[in-house]
Amino acid sequence: MTDPDAPCDATPAWAALAAHRAGPARDFDLREAFVRDPGRHAALSFEAPEVFADLSKNWLDGPTLALLLALADERGVEARRAALFAGEPVNGSEGRAVLHTALRAPRGAATPHNAEVHAVLDPMLGYAERVRADPGITDVVNLGIGGSDLGPRMVVQALDAWTHGGPRLHFVSNVDSHDLAPLLRRLDPRHTLFVIASKTFTTQETLANAEAAKAWFLHHGGEDLARHFVATTTNVTAAAAFGIDTTFGFWDWVGGRYSLWSAIGLPIALAIGATAFRELLAGAHAMDEHAAQAPAARNLPLLLGLLDVWYRNFHERGSRSIAPYHQGLARLPAYLQQLEMESNGKRVDRHGRPLGIATSPVVWGEPGTNGQHAYFQMLHQGSEVVPVEFILVRRTSHRDGDHPPALAAHWQRQHAMLLANGLAQAQALMLGKSAEAALGDKVPTAAAGIDPAELARHRTFPGNRPSTTLLLDALTPRSLGALIALYEHRVFTSGAVWGINSFDQWGVELGKALANQLLPRLQPGPRHAEVDGLDASTAGLLRRLAR
Structure with a gap:
């Protein structure tokens, strides 16, 4: 076997x-x-929890899949995955285990x-x-950023029917x-x-908002700070100094x-209740077991991660569009941006060696059908081929009796x-439309004087554009938990293939450090508008901003 560290x-x-x-x-x-191959759909369809x-509808066949x-x-990859589940320090640059899977394991699990x-x-x-049972609390405001915001915000919106x-x-x-x-005005x-x-109770943006919220609360006659402020943090001392019990x-x-499964998920529990939160965990745990136990040829997160490598490195596709056809999943693309681009946006391997290959694609998207009226023009007829991921939900989430x-x-x-729109868009990307077929189109009267062949070229769709369709029976706490965990294990797979550390994020640190240096120069005080040591561009911009 080849050295997996090569x-x-x-x-x-x-x-x-x-x-x-x-x-x-x-x-x-x-x-x-x-x-x-009339049996292509059946051969390339896979079930997970x-x-x-x-x-x-991907550029994929039996021989390609075997090679992947x-x-x-x-x-x-299998050994790396086992190390992750076992709690080994797979986050090597920080010397840490990565155990979000342990957060959703049932009580008594090994x-x-x-x-x-x-x-x-x-x-x-x-x-x-x-x-939730307290009629005195009608509104909850979660103050967080990054993983402390994206995951809980996405889940609460997705599970609105359970709120x-x-x-x-x-x-x-x-x-x-x-x-x-x-928001405070309301x-x-x-x-x-x-x-x-x-x-850590030190996140700059979150603490700035927390101090503002505290000032608003006290200014407007708020009493019993300890009742109206709660913290999800490991820094109990700092939280107590703020006034939180x-x-x-x-x-x-x-x-x-990966923290929405932890105490960071408190706003989810406040929104949907304890029973539904446990169902969210159960769905994720079921996907964990599938990822850990399913044979490679039927292991859905493994297959999706390998497909991502196939497109990124062998087809040079630099982005992937996420198109969830459910308004509840409107924030899923933003959540996946952090999950994938922060995890796998790396240029060195886990040993610090520069990579000779591309890693994370750009992940982007909007819910259907909104995206169709925005960027689908480029997906169908643009010069860049972008793999698309459609997410369809068979049943609505409206509760019976609500209407x-x-x-x-x-x-x-x-x-x-x-x-119908979701199915049609995937079909259209694959089938396209020939110039000959476009010649038969009925065209607007105003275009009657244009050469038909020229007009047909404008109305031609090249087709052969790949897409994946993920189908949920319903958007429930359990299915959402499974879907999120599917993406987590998928990102892990591609990172393991590339040999990178998918669990650190040093790339966010430099900008933070420089911002801390610039902040005193933008505030009243002895360093206001000071530009010593700055590059000419930053100095010029700071002067204008500090006027």
Whole structure:
């Protein structure tokens, strides 16, 4: 077996894939592939807990898949995954274990730190239930940023149908006062709870917002600060100095972008309740077991991660578009940006050696059908081919009895429209439209004088553009937990193939350090507008801003 610590592009499996891409796979055409193989959809469809995946509209076939699986074997992905689950320090640059999987393991499971996890989970969920039952708390504001915001915000929006009976949830992350100020105007301090989400209780943006919220609370006659402020942090001393008595902690083996399963998930529990939160954990745990136990050829997160490598490195595709056809998943693309780009946006391997290959693609998207009226023009007819990921949900999330029957019928018709659009976009990307077919199109009267052949070229779609479709039966706490965990393990897979550390994020540190140096120069004081030691551009901009 090849040394899994060798550079990934210097291995036999990598060379075999490169030769395959330059040879048999060079002119792969999806339309021809479906004609040749009527069983293609069945062969390239895969089931995991709560998620059905159709990979058949990808530049993928049996030989390609076999070579990708050989690459995973050669790169020791299975051994790396086992090390992660066992709690070994797979985050080498920080000397830490990475155990978000332990956060969703059931009580009594043979997983690391199981008793500690439930010793925090149980009181946190008990607290959430007491707040939900308290008529004096109508609004909860989560103050956090990065993983302390993106995950909880995305989940609460996605599970809106489970929020009945609880307080209204609001999320503020940006240090820009225009994020917090408009919200505070709509709130009553007597009925508002603030959750300060900061692992170390030192996150600059979060603490700035927390101090502003505290000032607003006291200015407007707020009383009993300890009742209206709670913290999810490991720094109990700093939280107490702020005036907070109630804190829920977590551990250094919980990375920010993997933290929604921990105490950082308190706003989720406040929104959907303890039972639904446990279902969210259960769905993620079911996907963990699939990732750990399913054979490689049927292991969905492994296959998706390998497909990402195939596109990024052998087809030079620099971005991937996420198109969730469910408004509840509107924040999923933003969540996945952090999960993938912060995890795998690395230029050195886990030993610090410069990489000779590309890593994380740009991840972006909007919910359908909105995206169709924005950027799908480029996806269908642009010069750059972008793999697209469609996420469809078979049933609506509206609760029975929430609406009169006539309105419920409207919701069902609209959901059918949504699903039809999702299916059609994936079909159109694959099939395209020839110039000959475009010649038969009915054109606007105003274009009647234009040469038909010229007009047809404008209305031609090249097709053969790849996409993946992920299908959920319904958007529930359990299925959402499984979907998120699927993406986590997928990102781990591609990172393991590339040989990088997917769990540190040193790239966010330099800008923070420089901002701390510039801040005194933008505030009143002895260093106001000082430009000593700055480059000419930064100095010129600072002078204008500090006027």
